[in-house]
Amino acid sequence: MLTYMDPVAARRPRDAEATRAALLHAGMRFFTQHGYGATTVRQIADEAGVNVALINRYFTSKEGLFEACLVEAGAVLENAAAEVAPDEAGSADDDGVTARIAAAISRQATGTRAADEPHSLLLLLRSSGDDDAERLRLAMLAGYAEKLAGAAGWTRGDDDAVLLRAQVLLATAVGIAVLRAAEGFAPLAQATHAQLRPVMRDTVEALLG
């Protein structure tokens, strides 16, 4: 997890860690919004207020930066998943579980991220064409779905039908993120947590209840 610093306060001169973080942040923003191929290294460097060559210094290549962004997005998502399934394993309280999942998904979609903070789920939908990155992002998405299924009592080796339903639930979360990214898609794009949660509640209940 990164702590993004105030870009003005980030004037700390010659701080390798800070510029690395700035590049990572800018990369996530652009890769999420425009995809890998449509993003240029100069855009990223400008956004980060940093020289272009430093991308290659710190991340070897554009591709390297992209993979680093994927890993970062995965870490963010890991946190979100932890919220869905607290590790107290004893909770067989189905009603509580579905409610918590619904709330988590709704909050993740409507969550007040800083305006410049990219939505991690969206980054995981972006492809660079590179096989390594492809496997990485696929594994993260699959892992997230398994975590959802796990919250409903599923474990590896169990019936695939449950996992399929969890993946459809993930699909809903993904679709909401995608459609909300399109400004003007009312009422979904402007829906608040209070409005979205009951909808998700019904959806989760239908899929994992």
Next chain:
Amino acid sequence: MLTYMDPVAARRPRDAEATRAALLHAGMRFFTQHGYGATTVRQIADEAGVNVALINRYFTSKEGLFEACLVEAGAVLENAAAEVAPDEAGSADDDGVTARIAAAISRQATGTRAADEPHSLLLLLRSSGDDDAERLRLAMLAGYAEKLAGAAGWTRGDDDAVLLRAQVLLATAVGIAVLRAAEGFAPLAQATHAQLRPVMRDTVEALLG
């Protein structure tokens, strides 16, 4: 070396309409799969087996081709929507409606399109950055959601809550399309209509029932 016309392709005779269609088809494939910015006009022309310059002849620019692709995707989607809501307005048979919607979404996701046939919903998620194209794709997505809501009895001016739920349903369809595009995302990516339909049945019931 002169690249004369492919001798195997039997010298397609000069047919403006055919090459226009070939370019449109190739464009849809590439724009859908790689996005606007990551697709090059030379890729499209090669795929279509046609000279690059013809893109500009028939569509003015890469941007023009993209907009034409959006319109084409909208037309395809229009057909799919017609399947959801046959125009016989008298059907207040809620159970039949939800079942039909679920079947239509499932079929749209798992449908046996030719392998090279792009999924229209996915193209509508791609952005070129151009404002006109942006409005176009947004209107198409919104229209599709309204059609879903309409199948559940909603009409313009009614409670937004119903439209919101229809949009979440559309989000599910979108998310499924996106995740199925990622090869290896089992079991969703390999799910058949028979497997997916009951899942969608429950989802639609929960959202619009």
Next chain:
DNA sequence: CATGTAAGTAAGCATATGTTGACATAGCGT
């Protein structure tokens, strides 16, 4: 202060990209 090293900069290279304009040719009406 001197100096070695980490951090940052500037310029350029090789290739890719969208677009254009001049040219070629097939096919049709006359």
Next chain:
DNA sequence: ACGCTATGTCAACATATGCTTACTTACATG
């Protein structure tokens, strides 16, 4: 057969792109 026009080809352009190389500057350490 002749030429006209729609259709298609080719080469070039201006710029964009990812990356490397040689250079400069700040800072910690002696």
